[in-house]
Amino acid sequence: MIFLTYISDVAEGLKIMFENVINQPHGSLGLVFLIGVMFGGIIQYTRVDKFEKIAGFAMLKDTIVPKMLFLTVGLASIALYFFMDLGIAHAHIKPLNYQGLIIGGILFGIGMAILGKCPGTGPISIAEGRIDVLVAAIGGLIGGLVFTLLYDDFFKPLMGESYGKTTIFDFFQDKELTVLIFGLALVLIAIAIPKLELCDKEEDCPNL
Amino acid sequence: MTNRLTWWMGGILMAFLLLLTFSIYGADRPIGASTYVPYLAGIIFNLDPDKYSYLQEVKEHGSWEGVMLLGALFGGFVTSVFITKTFRLSLIPSGWKQYKNNSVTSRLLWSFFAGFLLIIGARLAGGCTSGHFMSGMSQLAMSAMVFGGVVMVTLVITGRKFYNIKG
Numbered sequence: 001m002i003f004l005t006y007i008s009d010v011a012e013g014l015k016i017m018f019e020n021v022i023n024q025p026h027g028s029l030g031l032v033f034l035i036g037v038m039f040g041g042i043i044q045y046t047r048v049d050k051f052e053k054i055a056g057f058a059m060l061k062d063t064i065v066p067k068m069l070f071l072t073v074g075l076a077s078i079a080l081y082f083f084m085d086l087g088i089a090h091a092h093i094k095p096l097n098y099q100g101l102i103i104g105g106i107l108f109g110i111g112m113a114i115l116g117k118c119p120g121t122g123p124i125s126i127a128e129g130r131i132d133v134l135v136a137a138i139g140g141l142i143g144g145l146v147f148t149l150l151y152d153d154f155f156k157p158l159m160g161e162s163y164g165k166t167t168i169f170d171f172f173q174d175k176e177l178t179v180l181i182f183g184l185a186l187v188l189i190a191i192a193i194p195k196l197e198l199c200d201k202e203e204d205c206p207n208l
Numbered sequence: 209m210t211n212r213l214t215w216w217m218g219g220i221l222m223a224f225l226l227l228l229t230f231s232i233y234g235a236d237r238p239i240g241a242s243t244y245v246p247y248l249a250g251i252i253f254n255l256d257p258d259k260y261s262y263l264q265e266v267k268e269h270g271s272w273e274g275v276m277l278l279g280a281l282f283g284g285f286v287t288s289v290f291i292t293k294t295f296r297l298s299l300i301p302s303g304w305k306q307y308k309n310n311s312v313t314s315r316l317l318w319s320f321f322a323g324f325l326l327i328i329g330a331r332l333a334g335g336c337t338s339g340h341f342m343s344g345m346s347q348l349a350m351s352a353m354v355f356g357g358v359v360m361v362t363l364v365i366t367g368r369k370f371y372n373i374k375g
Contacts, residue, residue, distance in 0.1 A: 010252065013254075032272060033275055033276070035229055036276035036280040036283060039239065039241075039276065040282065041283040042221045042222055044283065044284045044288050045212060045292060046212060046213045048296070050301070053353065057367070058366060058368075059367045060270045061373075062276060067215045067216075069220065070218075072222040073223075075223040076342070076346040080211075080227060080230060083231055090232075090236060091236060092343070092347070093344070094334050095351060101351055101355045102358050103329075103333075104329045104334070105333055105355045107265055107326075109358065109363040111323070111327075112322075112326060112337075113322060113362075114366065115322035115366075118337040119242040119334055119337070120337055121337075122323070123281050124283075124284035126283035126284075127281045128285065129221050129297040131299050132298075132299055135323070143245070143249075143324040143327030143331075144248070144308075146328070151261060151263055152262075166351075176229055176359075177320070187361045191287025192217065201302045203302075
């Protein structure tokens with residue numbers, strides 16, 4: 001009986017999740033799901049969710065992840081600037097709270113090197129059958145639980161004060177030139193990073 | 209030979225997906241992939257959303273990402289089975305066997321611990337590789353630069369030490 005009550009509570013929670021998305025002005029339920037399908041598809045198809053790609057980068061034996069990330073950001077930054085200029089996209093800047101960013105970044109970097117996944121690529125690895133990552137997800141859910149329970153008393157103070165939602169644009173006059181230099185520099189960095197690959201013996205190493 | 213996309217093809221496609229998500233014709237918001245974790249934890253551990261300020265805070269982003277995550281699981285599964293044909297049940301990555309050890313217990317315990325750290329870290333920083341690195345840096349956000357810099361340095365230091373890489 002307790003189990004059935006629990007299942008119905010979880011089902012109710014998921015129903016509320018779908019209703020929230022339906023009521024938000026951020027795309028239909030189908031579109032949000034489709035964005036996820038494409039996200040999962042691109043990451044799986046490039047194989048950048050692999051341990052050998054992410055932990056391999058941590059060992060500096062594989063550079064596919066930084067090459068792909070820098071290229072994505074370089075291209076997207078230029079296009080996004082013009083999208084915002086045309087009014088067809090809006091800024092969503094996260095606050096600059098140094099304490100949270102630095103402490104959080106350190107914990108995140110350690111976790112990412114050991115697990116060889118991040119929160120976006122982890123679920124895709126679970127979907128392709130990686131049981132160790134499923135165990136990591138349980139650790140992650142407990143992390144989410146602890147964060148929620150101790151938020152007001154511990155984690156929120158630890159995040160420190162925000163120095164505003166600043167961007168690099170705040171330091172330069174010519175915004176178009178700034179974004180063009182930034183974007184092109186990242187594209188060039190993506191190309192310039194030497195291509196290294198850590199072979200996965202169970203999947204063999206293609207000569208790409 | 210695994211069938212897969214090149215890094216530059218993946219980078220271009222990911223940039224298009226990011227732009228679609230940002231544009232008013234798409235979702236008019238960034239891509240994020242860590243807020244869903246406390247949101248789903250709230251559901252799984254049966255917490256009353258009215259009693260916890262954090263669950264109130266993540267309600268909107270968490271539910272959006274929760275649905276996106278379901279799509280990512282589906283997209284990842286279908287791609288791994290039909291396109292890359294890389295679906296297989298496994299407990300230890302081959303790179304872990306090569307550079308760490310052959311122990312299932314060791315891999316699972318470290319995975320659990322690393323998963324915990326990853327989420328505490330992402331939530332303290334207010335984002336992860338998707339929210340900060342991809343979405344934030346594409347807007348030239350200072351928060352993303354700080355996070356990206358700290359993560360890159362910590363990642364490489366941990367990688368060299370943890371897997372005992374010399375030279």
